[in-house]
Amino acid sequence: MRVLPEYSVVDHHDDAPIVLAGGPRRLKGTVRLHNPGEARVVVRDARLCGLPAARTRSAATGDKETDAPSIAPDLAVSIPAILAPGQHSFVPVRASIDPHTPPGSYRASLQVGAHRYPVELHVTEHVQLDVQPAEIVVENQPGKRVTKTAVFTNAGNVPLVIGNLGPIALDDELIVCRTLRGTLRDADETVTLPQQWFNAWLRQGKKHFEEMGLLWVDVEGAPIELASGHSIAVELRVRVPDTLDPRTRYSAVGFLYDESIRFLIAPTGLEKATRRGK
Incomplete structure (x- = not known):
């Protein structure tokens, strides 16, 4: 199992978060990667943290909302990339969250190795x-x-x-x-x-x-x-x-x-x- 270096390989900060948009089951976005080191880096997996949890209701008519956790469990996502020293790369990322997550904008984070990076989720309406x-x-x-x-x-x-x-x-x-x-x-x-x-x-x-x-x-x-x-x-x-x-x-x-x-x-x-x- 390859261990990521201690330095950051994701080129996103608070003022330029990773953006994922789409329906709850089809969130898509792009992650910018950069290897500032002198050795080759292999990136495979990451985790989305702080994801929203869909609110539940007590009846089919939706009369009352029940107490539900506001944060869902972390989600493993794949961002496979092999970065040569000094290389920049754009890697597509896809995520599937709770299908009943209401439309709206949410904040989360992407953990790659020991580092976390800001993520903006823009969940669109999905009628089914x-x-x-x-x-x-x-x-x-x-x-x-x-x-x-x-x-x-x-x-x-x-x-x-x-x-x-x-x-x-x-x-x-x-x-x-x-x-x-x-x-x-x-x-x-x-x-x-x-x-x-x-x-x-x-x-x-x-x-x-x-x-x-x-x-x-x-x-x-x-x-x-x-x-x-x-x-x-x-x-x-x-x-x-x-x-x-x-x-x-x-x-x-x-x-x-x-x-x-x-x-x-x-x-x-x-x-x-x-x-x-x-």
């Missing part, structure tokens, strides 16, 4: 909402209202407000096939020109589009404030359009912040047999 399950399955029963439970997690570093999703457009995964079949079924021998075929296609497409309608999704208790680092089980009230074909499978995607909430409207089969067995 995670929703489970990844796909919410709703039975295709036209006109029915159902309640589904989903777990919302605020994995970012700022509070989020969960509101209603409202109307969501539906997609029929076989709409192209259905439109083509409908066009061929309704067209007769008088339809000969390309424009006539195109108009027939548009009529069928509009018909299926109007049948799909909109999936309505409301959040029970909305708006809900979700503090950073917390999860909450949310009741989703879903209304299936009464114009849907119960034999067809539909999909929909609702958007909240950076998350896509997927819905699958799945047929359950017909209640009565379509053909009597022998």
Whole structure:
């Protein structure tokens, strides 16, 4: 194990601190190194000290902050460099701190060998909402209202407000096939020109589009404030359009912040047999 010399090899002082900026998990910066000695110096590891600790809250709604240590444990970082005598070098440094550290500027220090150097952390906003399950399955029963439970997690570093999703457009995964079949079924021998075929296609497409309608999704208790680092089980009230074909499978995607909430409207089969067995 190589031992660093007693003299300083980091060219930063109080009036020129090391600056790291970015989201909590992706802080980036550059360290200036200088070897003033007459022997080669190998620098490998350092430690970030005095890092901020994310504040915790007592409930998912963030009503009260609990007592939490203001300083997090030291963090090992890598600044590999081989410095010849008199050499200057700029070495990139990356750090990942508590993901729920609120946006803001913080002071810390970088320890290299026996020396410490000032560090400024500029933590930026990071929005990340995670929703489970990844796909919410709703039975295709036209006109029915159902309640589904989903777990919302605020994995970012700022509070989020969960509101209603409202109307969501539906997609029929076989709409192209259905439109083509409908066009061929309704067209007769008088339809000969390309424009006539195109108009027939548009009529069928509009018909299926109007049948799909909109999936309505409301959040029970909305708006809900979700503090950073917390999860909450949310009741989703879903209304299936009464114009849907119960034999067809539909999909929909609702958007909240950076998350896509997927819905699958799945047929359950017909209640009565379509053909009597022998």
